[in-house]
Amino acid sequence: MRKWLLLLALAALPAAAQNTDIESLSGLQFNFGNPGARSLGMGGAFLGLADDASAAEANPAGLTILRKPEISIEARNYLEQQVLTTSGTFPNVNRTPFTHYSDRVVISFASVVYPIKNFTIGAYYHEPLKNGGAGQVVPQRNEFTGAVETDVPNFFLPKNGQAPVTATECNNIRRQANDPFACLEYTVNPFLTAVDVRQRTFGLAGAWKFGKLSLGANARYQTFSESSFTFRVTPTFAFDSISVQATADVKNGALVMKDQNDLTFGAGFKFEATDKISVGGVFKQGPKFVAPTFIATASNNLEFEKLADTTFHIPDIYGLGVSVRPIPTLTINGDAVHVKYSNLTDDFVSTVADVRDIENPYEAKDVTELRLGTEYFFSTKIPFALRAGFWRDPAHSIEWRGPLNAPDAVAAALLYPKGEAQNHWSVGAGLAWPRFQVDFAYDSSKFYKVGSLSMVTRF
DSSP states (O other), X not given: OOOOXXXXXXXXXXXXXXXXXXXXXXXXXXXXXXXXXXXXXXXTOOTTTOOSTTHHHHOGGGXXXXXXXXXXXXXXXXXXXXXXXXXXXXXXXXXXXXEEEOOOOSOSEEEEXXXXXXXXXXXXXXXXXXXXXXXXXXXXXXXXXXXXXXXXOEEEEXXXXXXXXXXXXXXXXXXXXXXXXXXXXXXXXXXXXXEEEEEEEEEEEEEEEETTXXXXXXXXXXXXXXXXXXXXXXXXXXXXXXXXXESEEEETTEEEEOOEEEEEEEEEEEEEOXXXXXXXXXXXXXXXXXOOEEEEEGGGTTOOEEEEOOEEEOOOEEEEEEEEEEETTEEEEEEEEEEOGGGGGTTOBOSOTTTTTSSSOEXXXXXXXXXXEEEEXXXXXXXXXXXXXXXXXXXXXXXXXXXXXXXXXXXXXXXXXXXXXXXXXXXEEEEEOSSEEEEEEXXXXXXXXXXXXXXXXXX
């Protein structure tokens, strides 16, 4: 089932709305952690410490601790697995991970910071989001005989508006009603889905220190490009439709890609309660980017038409952290970071006509990430630091929360199930010379792994 994107639905969609349910966005666990290998090695717990040039993005108030001009760069690469429902009978389905790779080449973060008495200014570049990958839900066939060994997901649904039932229960309903159509079997149409999304930030930051309190802010010019599509066929492998969400315009039936941009602001504070304890907090405004949804079908000669002026709203972020230094060589950091992932589904638009009448059927939960990290410096000839951290990333992918009484609704529940929380462990190390510092770190969880190398030079 899930007969998507009928052209007659075009007039029924609102003129402006938020995100849409392209399958390539299902199950993606976007990670909006702080830049810098040093922060990554401590599980991203950095808001209360914020004592290097990456603070320009992480917590601009921390810039006041820098008393020399400083340049910082970071290269970061990751592997992420997107999990899609690929087979089975609802609710007993099988989920398959598809690997996404970063294609970052050199720099994911760079900054220049310059202190002026109690005031510090900085300029920086940050690439917080870069994701490219694909997945498919198709019958798996024997390579020799061609016979289907694993089919696409299916479900059995009574006609009386009940929830899905098992195959045995479905047969009983047919016999009791003496009607072979009293309960029907449906399948998800086979599809190929892919995503390529990139967000870049060009920022200016400033901070001022008043005694033990530092206040900071940044202005961020953000650019965004996205191309998410799903190519669908019928169960007999006839062409069905192509749906796309992209930063693009449509001209003469073809999509013309173009970057979108937005200007956002952030603010932070840092309070040095004692020489051993500091507290920091931050707010980061999430940008909004116009990314319309388009459709192409056989009936319109495969020419794309705009379905809705949807918007991709990167989540707002609030964070609070504390840093404790019980002895001069040991630092312990703890952060609580609240991420408004619900921004992804504000005024959500479904590409399925039968689903759009349901109020708020898709949900992405706001979550609070708890991060804990530590750093220990060895007082050797060249100071050497070891770092370790842990943080929990609660499930926050877009999921179906509507009723299960119609074929398209059950199909949506199959393709957008409840996500899975991830526990992250990180390690890192660094070497510090008087004017130069190099750090590296690695963060690992079940579906997400990232490595980072950063360097800092001071003048």
